[in-house]
Amino acid sequence: xxxxxxxxxxxxxxxxxxxxxxxxxxxxxxxxxxxxxxxxxxxxxxxxxxxxxxxxxxxxxxxxxxxxxxxxxxxxxxxxxxxxxxxxxxxxxxxxxxxxxxxxxxxxxxxxxxxxxxxxxxxxxxxxxxxxxxxxxxxxxxxxxxxxxxxxxxxxxxxxxxxxxxxxxxxxxxxxxxxxxxxxxxx
Numbered sequence: 001x002x003x004x005x006x007x008x009x010x011x012x013x014x015x016x017x018x019x020x021x022x023x024x025x026x027x028x029x030x031x032x033x034x035x036x037x038x039x040x041x042x043x044x045x046x047x048x049x050x051x052x053x054x055x056x057x058x059x060x061x062x063x064x065x066x067x068x069x070x071x072x073x074x075x076x077x078x079x080x081x082x083x084x085x086x087x088x089x090x091x092x093x094x095x096x097x098x099x100x101x102x103x104x105x106x107x108x109x110x111x112x113x114x115x116x117x118x119x120x121x122x123x124x125x126x127x128x129x130x131x132x133x134x135x136x137x138x139x140x141x142x143x144x145x146x147x148x149x150x151x152x153x154x155x156x157x158x159x160x161x162x163x164x165x166x167x168x169x170x171x172x173x174x175x176x177x178x179x180x181x182x183x184x185x186x187x
Contacts, residue, residue, distance in 0.1 A: 032123060091115055
């Protein structure tokens with residue numbers, strides 16, 4: 001909770017409540033993030049014309065996380081270019097404080113309307129694809145669980161019974177052969 005210095009205790013309470021409400025509102029309005037499974041290369045172009053390349057790991061309409069060979073200075077402003085399923089995206093971004101030696105977040109400073117639309121469509125598509133994959137995996141797991149609880153493991157039991165019967169018949173046959181050999185030897 002944030003505190004505001006005010007000569008009036010009543011005003012301070014109102015401002016502190018409003019600030020807490022804003023942080024909750026921000027948490028509710030957070031842009032959806034997509035963890036990219038596919039290799040998504042990105043190119044960063046600096047103001048001096050130099051370039052660097054990296055790989056997008058997480059993406060949202062407000063920014064994302066890049067995997068880079070070397071960290072870029074925090075606060076650097078770059079043009080970020082990458083290709084999505086819905087088309088290319090080019091936007092101005094600010095590099096944030098590196099998380100690790102190879103991972104660095106960024107936030108979009110500006111994104112043209114068409115690029116924002118393509119980015120939003122790509123994120124929406126990835127979210128739906130992730131949900132579909134998750135639903136399919138859950139459905140497969142549920143089918144396995146139902147099969148196990150319904151006792152549909154009978155083929156294994158039948159095989160085990162067949163093997164035990166074959167061993168028993170084999171032992172009986174071996175016993176008969178030994179008996180006959182022993183009777184013939186005694187004569």
